[in-house]
Amino acid sequence: METIIQGKAYVLGKNIDTDQIIPAEHLVYSLSDPEEVKLYGKYALSGVPPAQGGLPEGNIPFVRDGEFSSDYTIIIAGPNFGCGSSREHAPFALQVAGVKAVVAESYARILYRNCVDGGFVIPYETAEHLNQLIATGDELKIDIEANTLENLTRKVTYKLNSLGDVFKIVQAGGIFAYARAENLMAQS
Amino acid sequence: MQQTITQKILARAANRKFVDAGESVWLNVDILLTHDVCGPPTFDIFKQEFGPDAKVWDPSKVVVLPDHYIFTANEHAHRNIDLLRQFAKEQGLEHYYDVGTDRYKGVCHVALAEEGFNLPGTVLFGTDSHTCTSGAFGMFGSGIGNTDAAFILGTGKLWEKVPESMLFTFDGEMPEYLTAKDLILQILGDITTDGATYRTLEFDGEAIFSLPMEERMTLTNMAIEAGGMNGIIAADAITEAYVKSKSQKPYEIFQSDPDARYHSKYRYNVRELEPVVAQPHSPDNRATVRSVQGTTITKSYIGSCTGGKLTDFVMAAKILKGRKVAVQTNIVPATVKVALDLEHELYEGQTLKQIFEDAGCSIALPSCAACLGGPSDTVGRSVDNDVVVSTTNRNFPGRMGSKNAGVYLASPLTAAASAITGKLTDPRDFL
């Protein structure tokens, strides 16, 4: 597992639900056919109302027209990221678009589980209101072992909550890898 | 040690006497539910991880109910149904309800109840966030993603963090103008969309236990709208009568201990509550119908797992009987059974179907339809700047189709009253 994640920030508000992360009309594409998978990248975060995408200014598209992946690697969001449906297509779409980590004030349970158990993106929590302190486009660096997030553009470092119990699953790369390592998969 | 009903059910599933809130436990799963949107990717992961010839852990415990994208010309949607069919066949799944056959049911959460899969004391996981609906039967039901579902398919087990519980007690006798939908929207306004994240919403009180199963399901259905892991109502005589009419299987009834520990407790008197809506664009954006009365609407939608059950249509019929709707009004029965019931159930001497047709409503085929927008040819999908009053459970931007539309979540009474006037209308004006 990489221990450093570095890249540009894309900043969102609170209660970003799964319909905004990947609108329902796109859920019909295959998650295994490589050509169709690209479409999940193309439409990632396409349900966010334009004014609320890429804060503080807004109206910054997450994926540029005609592209299949995003310039942004780390999502910064307020409370309750990923509320709504159980669609695993949501963290999957973020991963396909090139996102490596999300840092939010809190998560909805199903999305959080999906991020961890599916090994799609790392869901960090923080007590800081980072979506008011970081601007879309800032260059960020997350240190997974130290649980810190450094804003290289503004030269500030913030503390992230430890992943606790789920760190082992994140480190293994998902629930299957973890269960194999711990001998929990009786039938395989 | 004192435990809540949820702790007791999870303890049973973990082969333990006691589990504490906050600890992670491995659970034995009684039923795994999936549908056409999440089934195919779940089966893909299952094969990737367990091998191309792997067999599911127990074919009698896997229930596959296609319901989301059914009556559409979208070819990707059809392909998903083909994938379900193929998997069901190769795995010998007896509980697959194929589209286009007599076995087709409709919206999975309502069909689970109708087909006798909801049994007190059991543990259900499903690849749909509203799997919490089944908690109305005194059981644990919760939504999960495809990876977790694939893990269950192979092993019959899943880890879960035992939730803390929040207790919501409703005292008093339900007035005619109030519904389960108003109660849950009341709660959502009070605790907001993340007020119960990783927790249980447990419902109690004489008003709750006076409700039929369908209304109880409306309450537990929307536990997820507060971020809840599950919603739960202990089984009583009404539950047992329903369950016994659908299934011969054994079950076990659990109750919370009198001094079980709760995260928090809320108490309401239903006589002091009034009809409410959730305004765009969030289920917790509550307002009394009176305070937004007169807001112009362009569509009324009565359907989904929350608001497309027989009891919902009986309520709507009470208001629509002998009147005409002023806006496009879609009646979308959740299941084939509900659709059939519309033809037989009488209200003041007329069938519900007749009442709706006379009022000028269109009755659609049973499925999720526009509850989640769906492909562009979906019945009732919102377009442009539609303002919809809807008995569904979510009104996030774009949920019913158009990103520019606004959706007011409401009870079937309020949705019917508003359909008649073309404006948000308190049902008391017609009762």
Ligand code: SF4
């Ligand atoms: S009716 Fe709506 S909320 Fe219910 S399962 Fe279907 S899409 Fe989900």
